[in-house]
Amino acid sequence: MAESFFSPCPRGLETVLADELRALGARAADVVPGGVSWQGDWAACYRANLESRIATRVMWRIAGGRYRSEEDIYRIAYAPTWAKWFTPEDTIRIYVTARRSPLKSLEFITLRVKDAVCDHFRTVAGRRPSVDTANPAIRIHAFLSADTVTLYLDTSGEPLYKRGFKPQAVEAPLKENLAAGILRLTGWQPGETLVDPMCGSGTFLIEAAQIALDIAPGLGRRFGFEQFRHFEHASWAAVKRAAEGRRQPPRPLPIHGSDIVGEWLRRARLNLESAGLARCVTLERADLLEREPPAAEGVMVANPPYGVRLGEEEELAAFYPRLGDALKRRWGGWRCYFFSGDPALPKLIGLKASRRTPLFNGALECRLLEYRMVAGSNRPRREAQDGGAPPAA
Known part of the structure; x- marks a missing residue:
């Protein structure tokens, strides 16, 4: 029925x-x-x-x-x-x-x-x-x-974005279900290289690893329907058994995370360990403006900081043009996605977004901005044989 x-x-x-x-x-x-x-x-x-x-x-x-x-x-x-x-x-x-x-x-x-x-x-x-x-x-x-x-x-009890494994009791910039939805909107597929260069506590990384290994997000928790008097134990056991049967064991995946802040990287590592996914993801401390891509092509996804304190807006206004320059210089061949509630980002990054998807992070209206970096188009050309300098990119 x-x-x-x-x-x-x-x-x-x-x-x-x-x-x-x-x-x-x-x-x-x-x-x-x-x-x-x-x-x-x-x-x-x-x-x-x-x-x-x-x-x-x-x-x-x-x-x-x-x-x-x-x-x-x-x-x-x-x-x-x-x-x-x-x-x-x-x-x-x-x-x-x-x-x-x-x-x-x-x-x-x-x-x-x-x-x-x-x-x-x-x-x-x-x-x-x-x-x-x-x-x-x-x-x-x-x-x-x-x-x-x-x-x-x-029927859920605790919200479903509470996956049941994160030990770091910190307020994440975005919930797990919003991160999973953003990954879906990027078109990323398991096996494709993924990088979160501002990984924070690792939400994008954990969601991507679970998707790649076909791990049902609720396997580590309980649900409200288990309290109902008409709870169908046999039906639930069959559903859970089928999901557990598809679950793949942890293995190294082409998923990479980095952050310039060592404390956030430590939290990401602890959260990955708690989820049993530590060996699946490569972590490193790095500045997005300086780091090199781990592959010739792939998907970058990031939730950049959003200025809320005095002085942060000025810092970000200086950061965005440098971010655009770094993408042009190093990330040709990549699809780059930035989830932000800061209207200054698309204005100052110096790149034309190929897609802008409206999303809400709680009550905050945001955009998922897509930048397709064409391989080779923004790299300096070789000097001409007459010794002249290449034109500016």
Whole structure:
């Protein structure tokens, strides 16, 4: 029997996610702003949680209706048979998001949804679940449009970009699912040389290595659906067994990372070790402006720093023209991609982007800029036989 699901993702990656979900068995995948609605059985739900590299969550649609007031939302939230899916012993948390809703207080709506769920359990079981905002067993999402509310049970638990292995508790510049989506947009394929010359904590490197070895991103973690009373253990075991059977053992890959900051390189190395991928990636401390490419052609992908402190904007304004010069001088034959929220980068780099893809890093509007460096076209020509100097590049 087909169930209805919704998978949010970083904005700008909706079409890429739809293609990925279809490949994982989703049916009727429909792109909407911020994600993809789709249908499938529970095996497809389990597979999407385990193998999607781009989805943030997989949410199961359980109810919905039209509303005019908070009391309408209470009535809609009271109606589902919550006790079929979890017990009063399971802790809960309610999440509410809204777009163009006339209701003013999301906090009050959250309270009314919580009251409805708890009142339902008091009626059918004589006791109610407790709220746990830190580590709930069950996550319930309510989405409000201008006049409708839709309720979902979260089948993922922790967001899917939490792959379950990074030990370095630092706020990464971009989430793992955004990095995976950017890799997809570059057209990089396993076996093709990949370089991240500003690798930071190694997010692009880890995602690329997992793709190259066909390692499902969720193999190291647990999921919210494992808490459901109707959890299909045998179906989940089969999905997980199939993914584990495709997983390739670690081996050296043509994936390279570098950074000018030694501390970030140390973090990248620790994160690769935690993921069991240390031998797959070559790391070195290097300045992008000076380093040489590891192959005649390939894909470069980087998330350059974005100036937020006093003085950084001036430093970056001086850096971008030098970056463009380094690409012309050394990286002929490469497809180079820069993900940035800094509008100064495309203006100052001195190169014409062949493609600009709008993406969002959280609430920050960014661009993925593609520069195709034609081999030989920007290299100084040999001096003429009369001894004259070559023309400037």
